[in-house]
């Protein structure tokens with residue numbers, strides 16, 4: 017099989033890359049090792065930055081999001097038994113959208129397939145070859161060996177994928193940080209305590225009250241990094257969620273549809289390119305979910321990459337491809353900084369003492385009372401501009 021761009025992974029990065037390229041008349045094939053069912057039901061984060069919301073609409077895949085998504089003007093920071101509202105709309109004229117990542121994945125798969133796009137689900141033993149020469153992707157599908165020969169490879173196969181490890185180790189530098197906590201996350205058949213998000217700082221640990229709809233709450237609690245979900249029976253989860261909301265709102269309980277533990281890690285690899293292989297999304301960087309940046313960064317990377325590929329195919333320009341890594345990394349590091357900042361601001365760190373807790377409270381007070389500080393939070397939260 018021959019195509020212009022071979023893509024490994026059908027997450028938001030791989031699917032959006034394939035869609036953006038198709039809109040510009042560039043052909044691609046996606047190889048995904050999981051089934052369509054699996055990736056369409058995998059529950060992930062669900063917060064979309066303003067520019068990404070616009071990108072989905074402008075490229076014709078935002079109709080269901082516009083009908084079913086929830087448009088938010090701001091967020092609440094809870095501390096000291098009160099909620100403090102940051103109104104992004106008033107501060108900078110932008111907002112965010114709540115719409116599950118797997119819904120975006122469904123919408124993109126539907127659109128790629130109706131545009132006759134090729135996605136090979138359940139492709140086994142995917143491997144990438146001759147990255148600095150004539151690249152190809154080998155795999156097994158339906159029991160047969162297959163090969164995609166291409167001009168470029170999009171390495172969109174997430175943090176545990178095969179693309180990043182296929183780059184010679186000496187070429188890459190990894191920047192890594194682990195955090196001494198994780199999150200317990202549940203999906204509950206009950207209304208969220210507020211119609212916008214509440215990030216709560218509490219002496220028992222951080223909690224986040226978000227949602228997927230007005231009747232479906234998505235709730236998170238800080239836990240130990242090596243905690244196991246068996247340690248969190250329903251009664252304990254609800255008790256902690258009530259306690260950390262601290263009487264600021266009533267919390268309805270509902271049936272738990274899903275529960276799990278998320279690890280916290282910041283990771284960036286540089287550069288995001290080797291030869292004709294371009295890493296995008298989680299394959300190049302991950303961050304703690306406190307800043308809600310994961311899917312948004314994946315979409316930003318492929319927006320930059322698709323523009324660079326369009327410039328190459330339209331006018332033979334390779335300068336944008338050469339600048340791909342540097343262009344993405346400038347924004348990636350700002351998103352890393354913001355995710356780290358939100359994380360250290362809201363979580364109880366076992367190495368902290370009473371001084372650190374006073375400092376956190378002072379910072380929370382500052383960022384919810386100084387207009388300059390609130391604007392800074394707002395512009396980072398709704399998403400910095402995407403270059404390229």
Ligand code: APR
Nearest residue numbers: 025026027028029048049142173174177297298310311314
């Ligand atoms: N071969 C083929 N496909 C693979 C392989 C492999 N060896 N390894 C992983 N994949 C697939 C995964 O099954 C997944 O569908 O690559 C896809 C990667 O998708 P994501 O993990 O969703 O990563 P990305 O598209 O970069 O989106 C980032 O995902 O992890 C979340 O919070 C993160 O929201 C962020 C988003």
Ligand code: PHB
Nearest residue numbers: 061062063226305306308
């Ligand atoms: C979510 O809705 O799942 C969500 C929202 C904001 C975050 C993390 C997760 O910071």
